[in-house]
Amino acid sequence: MNSLYELSDIEQYYDGRKVLSIDNLTLEENQIIGFFGPNGSGKSTLFSLLSFISKPTSGDIEFNGISNKKIDMETKQSIVMVPQNPYLLKRTVSENITYGLKIRGYKEDLNKKVEEALSLVGLDNSFANRKWSQLSGGEAQRVALAARLILKPKVLILDEPTTGVDTNSAQLIKEAILSAKQKWNTTILISSHDHNWLNHICDRKVALFQGNLVESGSANLLFAPWEKDEYGNLVKFFIDGQFLVIPNSYEKKRDSVLVLDSDNITICKKDCHDMIVETTLIGTITSIQQQHSVEYLLIEVSIGGISFNCRLTREQMQNQSLLPADRVYVNIDVDRVCWI
Known part of the structure; x- marks a missing residue:
């Protein structure tokens, strides 16, 4: 199995306080990798680095052998993240889902792509014309996921995707994640406090505590x-x-x-x-x-x-x-x- 991310001597500081310290971490491609630990352990900070939204204070992150200092925009756009509280544009579901495609220059077969993306997250096409304000919490989470899946990303990062959603939505999110891995060989990184849900979906689990990598196995x-x-x-x-x-x-x-x-x-x-x-x-x-x-x-x-x-x-x-x-x-x- 090929390495996708290689992290070396990573340190991240906010306001002079160290919030993340990882000597070495390798993440392999086409895996579902779960990250867990208490609040404040550094999961969201790590995800910000892995999505190249933020740069580490020190250390190096290699993605497909390329240093984070040399990552181009096309590569960055192949990595998408759904934050814990996803923001939806004050527009229709369809416009939310196609937004990422449009800013990447895709204009063809948008309606077909929306229908496919909705189907992946267990929503029928009647949702396409609904307004953002007409969605429940679980529906909004799935629409946010659909907006990323439509991009067929190389890496999908999910920060607490099941927080505040019902059991049915959690199951549909799980099925969508597995489908993305199977269809597009997407590597999926997930943080969650729901250890049982993580255990049922992940190929590997990584634990963090107070910004430090505790283990990356079954401890x-x-x-x-x-x-x-x-x-x-x-x-x-x-x-x-x-x-x-x-x-x-x-x-x-x-x-x-x-x-x-x-x-x-x-x-x-x-x-x-x-x-x-x-x-x-x-x-x-x-x-x-x-x-x-x-x-x-x-x-x-x-x-x-x-x-x-x-x-x-x-x-x-x-x-x-x-x-x-x-x-x-x-x-x-x-x-x-x-x-x-």
Whole structure:
């Protein structure tokens, strides 16, 4: 697979404050890559750099082997972004969708292109003549997406595309993204707080925290709030009444972030007597996904509303007869955690 972006020694400052610091990051083409982390972690800042709207304070971004200092306008126009709160022109849906084509000099078959773009986001052609003010939040988000898809971009960047939209719109946005990847080999970069939605659509996930790249794989991040036990160790309480004590964490602050590799979580559905200990938790499998390696599957388990990922071989999954919605025992190797 070919590299599309190569980031080296990136630092970004606003008003003298460092908001982003990435030593190295490679993003490959024709992938759907999800970015996640708490508010203020640097996702929107990174997207502004990747779309070449902003320039890094220092460091270099290569796109298809060309430095950001030498990117031409045609290349920039092949990268489009839908911000978290997309702005629609105070015009009809059709005029919003064709705006990008017109400023790029395209004038032919516009009505046909509008119909195709609306279809991609699950809207029929009757929406073409609606005014921007007649759209619901989910419809406006899909129209904004249609206006980018009509351009058949090389890179599509989506900042929180499912925030404030209903379940149906979120599903249609997902289908449109997958269609763009399949039809035009579009590389799609998405940020979202909806980890479950990201897990179901992404080929890869990248985590950010306080402007730093935490990991780019299947590691788990467990965020604050934390409580302290009688020994001063951090304790995570789940909404279902379960809790997880992290030993030897008395020097850590309550706003610390725990990082745990997916290989350090084990699950069991049947014949689990040998693995159950005092710290064993109970969770529900929410998804089972194929990894790039054919041998491994990524299993997502929800414990009290918080998602964890673990890796199993196909043989392990088959032996346990694991399926989504199964209740399982979960052991977390708390001696293998690290902190940020």
